[in-house]
Structure formats: structure tokens, C-alpha cells
Amino acid sequence: MLQRFFILCSGADTAILDTCSEGEQNKFAGIGATVFFTALMAFIASSYALYTVFDNMYSALPFGLIWGLLIFNLDRFIVSTLKKRNRWGKELLQAVPRILLALIIAIVISKPLELKIFEKEIDQVLLEEKNGMTLANKQQLAQQYTPVIEKLNQDINDLKQEIAIKEAETNALYDTYISEAEGTAGTGLLGKGPVYAEKRDKHDASLAELRQLKEGNAEKIAVIESQIAALNTEYAETVKNTQPIIDGFDGLMARINALEKLPWLPSFFIFLLFLAIETSPIIAKLLAPKGEYDLKLEDKESSLRTWVSQKVHQREKIWATDTELNNRIYSDITEEEAVYAYKKQKAEELLKLQADAFQKGQLEGL
Template identity: 75%
Template sequence: MIRRFFVLCSGADTSILNSCSNGEQNKYAGIGATVFFTAVMAFIASAYALYTVFDNVYTAVFFGLLWGLLIFNLDRFIVSTIRKRDSFWNEFLQATPRILLAVIIAVVISKPLEMKIFEKEINQVLLEEKNAMTLANKEQIALQYTPVIENLNQDISNLKGEIASREAETNALYDTYIAEAEGREGTLLIGKGPVYKEKREKHDASLLELRELKQKNGEKIEALEAQIASLQQEYGQNVENSQPIIDGFDGLMARINALGKLPWFPSFFIFLLFLAIETSPIVVKLLSPKGPYDYKLEDEETAVKSWVTQKVSQRKDILATDAALNEKIYGEIREEEAVYAYKKQKAEELLRLQADAFHDMQIKSL
């Protein structure tokens, strides 16, 4: 039962193969098993690849099954259409397009499985890329806000500097009127005289201006700080909104690119493995000697070809004979006087009828 199924997978003619030896049947059963398991591997590989795209098990299995059936049909067609010939180079030339197709199929099958086998390494590469993208994204978004925030901070520094400058002036006035009262500067008289009062009034006026300046600049600083906080909040919101896009950077193309950044030798080894599996049915048919099945298949195909060629030749001969007979028959008819007289009589009658009809038409028009 299993051998019959694998023989069916090989694309061999079962009616011919059943009349061959068990060894010949086992050879084609092995070829069919290779075709079948290659299709199974294609199904697994494509289902995984499509799962990374759609992120849905049922969709991936459905389209993976279609892809597996397509690969099975292609491999079965490739193997079944290779014919054993008397020259190896003729066979190789015949199999060259099929080998190229097998190489393409091997690449398509191997890549998704490579991504699954090296999934941890690929995830590490993707993590590094995501971290780099996150930093680059923050820097890129910051370019929109940093100049504005720096200008606002500079305005705050200017306002604070204005307060500090006025505060220093007020403190200097305070030291001046205290020194005047203590007799260390100014009039050098101890006590609170007219000069002391003048300097004290000047200090009090400056202190009042300092308080007003602090209140006014404080309100401005609070408004600027609120504006900075709003910009920082907006910056954080933009970074947070763009982060899911970076976190979702693990699709099929991203994984293929990440796989390309890994050492090439393991991936190349896996590719060679699938290439060997995919081309093994073709190689077996090329290297194996011409067996009983090949002779019987050639006999049946050449018999059909000979029969069709014979029928075509017979049709050509019949057509040529029929043309020669027709030419001879109509040639003899042309020589008969009775036929000539009959045709002449009918032609005369036709001319009379035409003349009469024309005469009647002319009369009616007068």
C-alpha cells in the first residue's frame, strides 16, 4: 500500500511498472518518497514563513498546504518527464532546466526553515536593531523639540539672571546704608543722619522693585516651565506612539535580513542539504542505468509515435490520390460533346430570359 502510494508520487506509469521486477518498483517508490517528503518539508517551511507574515495559524496552514501541493506537483512533473536516453550528455541537457527549477525550489524551501532553526540568533539581531532604531527614533523626534526647549530654558535663565542682578544691586545698597550708619563709609559719622536716610530710602525702593521683579519674572518662569513640560510630555507621547512600530519590526523581510547578518556557513550547509534532497530524484534518474521500465515506456511511446506517423502518411497519400482522380475525371468530362451541348443549351436559355426581363423593365419605365 505504501509502496503503491510512493510509486504514484514518482509519476511513473503504474500499468508498465507493475509488469517490471520488484527492484525496479522499489527504485521508483524511493523516488516518489523523496518527492513526497520534499513536499512535506515545503509545507512546513512555507507555513512557518506565512505565520511570520499573517500571525494566524489557520491562514498559515491553509496557504502552506497549497504551497506544499504546488511543490509536490512540480517535483512529480520534473521527475516523470525525464526520459532515459542512450547518451548521458543528452540526458543531462534534457534535465538542466529541471535542475535549475529544483535549485530555485530548494532555496524557497530552505530559507523559512533556516529562520526557524536560527530563530534565537535572529531574535538577538532583531533586538539589537530595535534598540538602535529606538535610540535613533528618540533622537529624530527630539530634533523637533530640543531647539524650542533650549530657547525656553535660555529665556528662563535670562529672567533668573535679571532677578539675580537686581538682587545684587539691592544687597549692595543695603551694605552701603549699613556702612553709613556704622561710620565705616560715606560721611564716616556714626548714626542715622540725612545721608543714612537717603541711602536707606534708595535701598527700600530697590527692594520693592526687586520684589515686583521676582513676582513678575516668577510668573513668566512658571509659564515657560509649563510650556517646557508640555513639550516634554508631547515628545514622550510621540516616542510612545512610534514604539509599537519598532516593536513590530520582526516580519518576514526583517528576519531574512537578520539571517543574512549571521555567519553564512551554517545557512549554506542547510541550503546544500535541501538542494541535495530536491535534486536527488533527478540525480538518481540520471545516474541509474536504463532499466526495464525505461525500455517498456520507450517501446510504448515509440509505438504510438509510429502509429500516428503512419496514419498521417496514409492521409497524405489518400489526399494525393483523390486529387489525381478528380483531375482525371473532370478532364474526361471536358472532352465529352454531350456535356458541351447541354451546357450551351442552358446558357442560351439563360441569355434569352435575361434579354426578355430587361426588355420588360424598359417598357415599364417608358
């Protein structure tokens, strides 16, 4: 039962193979088993690849099954159409396009399995890339907010500097009127005279302006600080909203690119393994001598070719004979007076009818 199934997978003509020896049947069963297990690996590989895309097993499995059946059909077609002939060079030339197709299929099958085999290493590469992308994203977003925040901080510093300057000016006036009272500066007279009162008034006025300036600038600073806090909050929210995009950077293409950054030798040997599996039925048929099945298949095809050639030749002869007979028959008819008289009578009747119809048309137009 299992042997029968694998023979069907090989694409061999079971009617011919049933008449062959047990060894010949085992050879084609082995070829069919290779075709079947290659398709099975293609199903597993494509299902995993599609799972990384859809992140859903129920969506990946049906598409994986379709892909596996497609690979099975292609492999079966490749093996079944490669026929043994007497010239090895012609067989090799016939196998070249099939080997190229097998090469493409091997690449397609091996790549998703490589992604699964090196999954942990790929995750490490993706983690490093995600960290780098996170830092780059923060820096890029910071370039949008940092200049504005720095400008606002500079405005705060300017307001504070304005207060400091006014405070220094007020303190200087304070020192002036105190020195005047002590007699250590100004008029040099000890006591609170008119000059002292004048300087005291200037200080008090400056102190009032300082208080007013502090209150006004404090309100401005509070407004600016609220703007800075709002920008910082907006920046943090933007970073938070863009982070899921970076966290989701683990699709099929991202994993393939990450795989390319790993050492190439292990991946290359896995590819060679699948290439060997995929091309093994073709190589086996090329290297194997012409067997009993090949001889019987060639005999059947040549018999059919001969029969078709005979049928075509017979049709050509029948057509040539029929043409010659028709030519002779119509040549004899041209010499028959009765046929000539009948054709002449019918032609005269047709001309009379045409003349009557023309006259009727002319009368209706008058």
C-alpha cells in the same frame, strides 16, 4: 498500498510499470517517496514562514498546504518528464533546466526551516537591532524637542539672571545707605541725615521694583516650566507610541536579514542538504542504467510515433488521390455541351434580371 502511492508520486506510467519486475517498481517507489517527503518539507517550511507573516496558524496552514501541493506537482513533473535515452550527454542537457528549477525549489524550502532551526540566534540578533532602533528612535525624536526645550530653559535662566542683577543692584544700594548712616562712606557724617534719606529712598524704590520683578518673572517661569513639562510629556508619549512598531520588527524579511548576519556555514550545509534531497530523483535517473520500464516506455512511444506517421502518410496519399480525381472530373465536365448550354442559359437570365432592375431604379429616380 504504500508502494502504490509512492509510484503514483513518481509520475510513472502504472500500466507499464505493473508489467515490470519488482526491483523496477521499488526503484520508482523510492523516487516517488523522495518527491512526497520533499513536498511534505515544503509544506512545513512554508507554513512556518507564513506563520511568521500572519501570526495565525489557521491562516498559515491552508496556504502552506497549497504551496506543498505546488512543489509536489513541480517535482513530479520534473521527474516524470526526464526520460532515459541512449546518449548520456543529451540526457544531461535535458536535465539542466530541471536541475536549475530544483535549485530554486531547494532555496525556497530550506530558508524557512533555517529560520526555525536558528530561531534563538535570530531572536538575539533582532533584540540587539531593536535596542539600537529604540535608542536611535529616542535620539531622532529628541532632536525635534531638545532645541525647543533648551530655548525655554534659556529663557528661564535669563529671567533668573534679570532677578539676580536687580537683587545685586538693590543690595548695593542697601550697603550704600547703611554706610552713609555709619559715616564710613559718602559724606562721612554719622547719623541719618538728608543724604541718608535720599539713599534710603533709592534702595526702597529698587527693593519694590525687585519684589515686583520677582513676582512677574516667577509667573513667566511657571508658564515656561509648564510648557517644558508639556513638551517632555509629548516626547514621552511619542516614544511610547512608536515603540510598538519597533517591538513588532520581527517579520519574515527582518528574520531573513538577521539570518544573513549569522555564520554562513551551518546555513549553507542545510541548503546543501535540501538541494541533495531535491535533486536526488533527477540524479538517480541520470546515473541509473536504462531499465525495463524505460525500454517498455520507449517501445510504446516509438509504436505510437510510427502509427501517427502512418496515419499522416495515409491522409496525404488520400488527399493527393482525391485532388487528382477532382481535376480529371472537372476537366471532363468542361467538354460537355449540355453543361455549357445550361450555364449559358442561366447567365443570360441573370443579365436580363440585372438590366430590368437597373431600369426600374432609374425610373424611380425621375
